[in-house]
Amino acid sequence: MLEPIVFETERLQAATLDRAQPGLGLEIRTLFTDKVSRYLPPDCSQLETQDDVAQWLDSRLSIGTIVRLSSTDQVAGYLFVFPEEAAQYRIGYVIAESYWGKGLATEAMQGLINHLAGSNKTTRFIAGIDPVNAASQKVLEKLGFGYDHTQAEIDYYVLETSQ
Template sequence: MNLSFTTKRLNVIEIDASSSMVEHHQLTIALPTILTPAVVANLPGYFQGIDSIAAAEKWLANMLNECRLLMLQSQQQEVVGLLFIYTEKHDAHIGYLLAEEYWGQGLAFELLQGFINLVGASSQWHKLIAGVDESNTPSIKLLKKLAFDERASKENGMLFFQLDLRKYPLEEGTI
């Protein structure tokens, strides 16, 4: 199942081997401006130091081997962020990030709501699981607002939240 979709302000495009060279190039060029020190501060080491086209090409190739990767574009076709999906049996571990200049505009909510609506009724996944640094209050609030439940486990300063997709579709107005 292709995971591309559109929201009010975002075009979300799955990037994989069949994606156009234009999409790959657009993402590669944008990565050094998106993966800034502030954006990747609490992310694993392999997100750090992506400050050149060469580093971006290598990072992108590695990510495409490890996970499903969705590129977020504004209505003006500018790359504004990423959504990562790591699958494990019937669960999908997700991560997302936005370029710093797009923080606080409600785009992460719009992205995740659109993604949940897409996969909630039609995927083979039972749960979405998101890990977030305990200091990332905006993301914690966002996940709770989207009906993710906090899990009891905490690892290395990371909190984990999960959303049971088998409860979808939700009643109107829940999200």
């Protein structure tokens, strides 16, 4: 498993999700509106009860890490980090609807990439998006990701960093 992830960007604070955070279930259910979850995996749009959230968290945390993004002490979104082989990660994000259109997805993902790349000579990042999600495609392209392949109706983009 990954070490705790903590970093700051110009407008965001990022820290590994604390599962014991008071009100976390409500925070997650509130953030994942129909608009927010429309391009995400189906289980992200079915977070209606505390049990739904617990199962969703269990499934994500069994294979990776969730990083909570906050801005002025309010949740702004989450980053997802799934380590694969050495210095390779599948990453993703979800931004609260009230923060859309402000460049926070790009800022948060750049912070995550910088954090994870650290002192590794080469780090490979993989991100998958729904092909009709033009906003996420734009975020990935701004970050330097290039289209790699399509599998199971998901477009995969890759970025390799070198120190």
